[in-house]
Amino acid sequence: METILDRIIEQKKKEVLLLQESKEIILESEFPKRSLIEKLQTAKELSIIAEYKRASPSKGLINNGVEPEVQAFIYENSGASAISVLTDSTFFKGSFADLKKVRQAVNLPILCKDFIISPLQIDVASAHGANIILLIVAALEESQLHELFQYAKGKGLEVLVEVHNQNELEIALKTGAKLIGVNNRDLKTFTVSLEVTEQLAEIAKKSGAFLISESGIHTEQDAQRVRNAGANGILVGEALMVSQDIEKSFMKLRVPLQEGVNK
Numbered sequence: 001m002e003t004i005l006d007r008i009i010e011q012k013k014k015e016v017l018l019l020q021e022s023k024e025i026i027l028e029s030e031f032p033k034r035s036l037i038e039k040l041q042t043a044k045e046l047s048i049i050a051e052y053k054r055a056s057p058s059k060g061l062i063n064n065g066v067e068p069e070v071q072a073f074i075y076e077n078s079g080a081s082a083i084s085v086l087t088d089s090t091f092f093k094g095s096f097a098d099l100k101k102v103r104q105a106v107n108l109p110i111l112c113k114d115f116i117i118s119p120l121q122i123d124v125a126s127a128h129g130a131n132i133i134l135l136i137v138a139a140l141e142e143s144q145l146h147e148l149f150q151y152a153k154g155k156g157l158e159v160l161v162e163v164h165n166q167n168e169l170e171i172a173l174k175t176g177a178k179l180i181g182v183n184n185r186d187l188k189t190f191t192v193s194l195e196v197t198e199q200l201a202e203i204a205k206k207s208g209a210f211l212i213s214e215s216g217i218h219t220e221q222d223a224q225r226v227r228n229a230g231a232n233g234i235l236v237g238e239a240l241m242v243s244q245d246i247e248k249s250f251m252k253l254r255v256p257l258q259e260g261v262n263k
C-alpha cells in the first residue's frame, strides 16, 4: 500500500526534475556559517530545535496565522538552539522563501526540514541560508544516503540523519553522522511514541553522535523523558506553533542535561 512517505517522495522527484529542466543557476550561500554541533558540545540543558510548521499530513492545518520571521524571532529570544523550517509546499504549506525570511531574522543555525533526494535540493537549501539539512534513511537507498551526506558536508553543511528503528539507525551510523535524529513519529502510519527514542538511544549514543529526539514532544515530562533516555536535544513543532505563550511553553521544555552527557 502506498504510504504518505511514498507520495511525498514521488512529489519530490517531480520537483527535482523541474529544477533540472529549469537550468536555473543556484547561487552559493551568501550567509554566515552557524553550527548546531558546536552548541551541542557545550550545552548545559536539553537543546531545543524549534520548528516553523504551518501544516502537516498528520495534523492538517496547524497555524497559518504567524509569519516565519516573527515566530523565529520569538524562538531565538526564548532560548532555541536552532530553528527548523519546513520547506515543502505540497504537504506542509512551507517554502524556501520561509527559510530565507527566517535566515534574515535570526542568528541561529537553521535546519532545512525537507525530503531530500538530490544534491540540487541541497544547493537550494544552502542558497536560502540553511546550515543543516535533513536526510531521512527511510526515504533513501543506502548509496544515495552516503552520496548526499558527503555532498552536504562538502558544502560546509551539517547533516541530521533521521531514523525510526534499529535497522535505519545502523545504516545511519555507517555515514559517520554526528547528528542522529530519532523520529518518534512513524512516517508511514503517523503513530507517535517517545519509546522509540528510549529504544534507540543507547546504540545512537555509543557511536558518539548527538541525539535529537524528534516529534511528539509537548510537555516538560516529555522533555525530561527523552533527556533521561540520553537525548541531547529535541525537535519541537506543533507544541510551539499552537502555543498562545511561546516563551512559557519554551521554559517548560528547557530542562537541564545530565552531567557529562555531551562529553
Ligand SMILES: O=C(O)c1ccccc1NCC(=O)[C@H](O)[C@H](O)COP(=O)(O)O
Pocket (backbone or CB within 6 Å): 004, 005, 051, 053, 056, 057, 058, 059, 183, 185, 187, 190, 214, 215, 216, 217, 235, 236, 237, 238, 239
Ligand atoms: O508531521 C507529520 O505529519 C509528518 C508526516 C510525514 C512526514 C513527516 C512529518 N513531520 C515532520 C517531522 O518530523 C516533524 O515536523 C517534527 O519532528 C516536529 O514534530 P512535532 O513536534 O510533533 O510537530
